[in-house]
Amino acid sequence: MATRDNPLNKSWITSSTPATIIPVSSSAGTTDEPPAKRAKKSKPKPDVVYSQPANTGSGQNTLTQLVYAINYLKSNQNPMRLQELAILTDTPLMTDAALLDRFKTHDRVVHDPKTDLYSYRHDYAFKNKASLLTEIQRHTRHGGGLSVRSLKETWKEAPQAIEELEKEGDVLVTRTVKDGQMRFVFWNEVRPDEDKGGIPVEKEFQDLWHSLTVPADADLLKALASEGLQATAAEQLIPKLPQGKKKGKKGAPRNRQSRITNVHLKGEVDLTKDYVAPSGSQK
Missing domain, CATH: 1.10.10 (Arc Repressor Mutant, subunit A)
Known part of the structure; x- marks a missing residue:
């Protein structure tokens, strides 16, 4: 009679091997939480404003690099060396001859040959x-x-x-x-000096001045009349004309000269008279 193998009798299992239980920490969150929830706890991405274009530097176009360098020179209040400007703006001012020539000949760029410094020419010159x-x-x-x-x-x-x-x-x-x-x-x-008469107006009179209101155009004439005043000719209201199409005057009828045809009969038949065909004649 065949006997079934007992799995405990296998050679790779010994009685001396104790059974161990590995505890799982609840803070790990790997066994109690579903995979979908664990995926949501990934590292958050930094906030990115997609409506604003990314700063790609000074670009590759010569004119773009020129504007970039001049704007940086304008924002800096102190004169700068060309090497420093090229490094800070990441523009090839030291290697690109065409860009350097445009930069030096720009009407807003000032070069001091004594110090070899470049500065921006502003509309005004003051520092205090x-x-x-x-x-x-x-x-x-x-x-x-x-x-x-x-x-x-x-x-x-x-x-x-x-x-x-x-x-x-x-x-x-x-x-x-x-x-x-x-x-x-x-x-x-007019300085606020009492000797020169330029003292500031008191706040009470300023409030009274600002509290005055000008009436509307329709009530302006009534307000002036109630005070015994009269509007000047320039301020009188001009009556509005009725809207619509203007009917123009009809001109006198023109005497148009009739055009005479059949000129080959001239001299034989008076073409200015009407003729009636005689009765019994065929049309």
């Missing part, structure tokens, strides 16, 4: 508060103010200096209505 006020005075006398943005490009501390000059009463500043940012600056020709 006193020279800034002189520049504002010079332009205001010609009938215009200066843009605060352009002044900031020349000197980064220009906005702070303008605010100080405004508090001292030397300049007048126009600001945006939305956020109060400075836009243009003008020289204050």
Whole structure:
């Protein structure tokens, strides 16, 4: 009678081999969690704004590299060496002859042969508060103010200096209505000095002035009439014409000359008369 093999009698299993149990830590998260949930716990990717183009450097085009180098020179307030500019902008200014020639001949690039330094030529030349006020005075006398943005490009501390000059009463500043940012600056020709009569208006009168409202065009004449005033000829309202097509006048009928045909019968038959065919004649 055949007997079934007992798996415990195999030669590779000995009674001296103890059974061991390997504990699984619950923090590992490999046995209790499904594979789909474990895949979600992968390393998070860094935030990438896909709407903004990636910075690819100065590019390969000569004109692009030229603009890149000049803009960097403009943002730097101090003069720079050509080697330093080429390294910081990653442009071949030292090896590309065509690019170097365009750079040196640019109207905004200034080269100092004594120091061999390059700088950007701004619209204005000032580096302190006193020279800034002189520049504002010079332009205001010609009938215009200066843009605060352009002044900031020349000197980064220009906005702070303008605010100080405004508090001292030397300049007048126009600001945006939305956020109060400075836009243009003008020289204050009338200083707030009691001897010169340029004292500032009291706040009470400023509030009264701003509280006044101008009536609408339709009520303007009534408001003037109630105060015993009369509008000038330039301010009178012009009545509106009725909308629609304008009917033009009909012109006199033209006497058109009739065209006479059958000119070969001229002299034999009077073509200006109407003739009636005689009765019984065939048409």
